Amino acid sequence: MPATVHPLRPRANPSLVGLVALTAPGLTQVNHVIIDRMQSPVSLIPELAGHLIAGGGKRLRPMLTLGCAALLEYGGTRHHKLAAAVEFIHTATLLHDDVVDVSGLRRGKPTANRLWGNPASVLVGDFLFSRSFELMVEDGSLRVLKILSSASAIIAEGEVAQLTAQRNVETSEDRYLEIITAKTAALFSAACQIAAVVAERDSAVEAALEAYGRNLGIAFQLVDDAIDYVSDADTMGKDAGDDFRDGKITLPVILAYARGNEDAREFWRQAMSGRANGDAELARASVLLNETHAVADTLARARHYGARAIDALAGFPKGPAREALTETVEFAIARAY
Structure with missing residues (x-):
């Protein structure tokens, strides 16, 4: 990895309080758009969509749109609808992900597919994608449409790539970073x-904010990878070890497999194939991850990308917006501790 990035030295107890305060007025408007645009005469659509949208998510991605607009001192309102479009894209991908992953719990609550079934979840996800594109078109900017539509396509490619890599312990670290850059970081960067587009800033500002979001998104996913093995359902909103039981190839597994002896590698092959992934095997996996420093090194990589995200803000004036966006990165990393 590049050695020019300044090391991340987060404050003692980082939080999203700064970002929430910075974006509160705008987020109220975004929520009005979300509630209005998820309505439909087909009652199942707002019922199912509302279950997930109101299910305890922090609205992080739309808050990033609002926070970056505040960083640029944008005084208009175009970003409200666009932030709602970002949230609809995110929610649609969650609905589809839970079907693919056969998930039963999200943010501590039963998933939509568990309550309404897979077909309804997929179709309502499609509805939300359609609503997001309506909002993009209403904005009228071809540049915005290109950024968000490209992100949607990249996310889908990332999800398919993750599916093809599932249970494949030979997946390389570089390949895995490509996957999470697509499936997670693409929407962060687009948000x-x-x-910068609505604030009518130049390509250099666009590139800086894209880099901030992309590196934050990578760091965010790497922390998620790590805490699956070191946290619990109350903290994560899903059962600990879900990735392990689902045979998901995440960076801790990739590192532990690469660093293990043949006995350990055979264990990972059996576990990720689904032939041996019970509680006893999860306990052994935790031991192997600790022995190979796989979780610790995953978090070290997350801190690296977090530092890159913060560095991307260096050219912007100091103030509440830059401070809130910086602390957001620190918060994303601190979730693992």
């Missing part, structure tokens, strides 16, 4: 980048 930030569109703020």
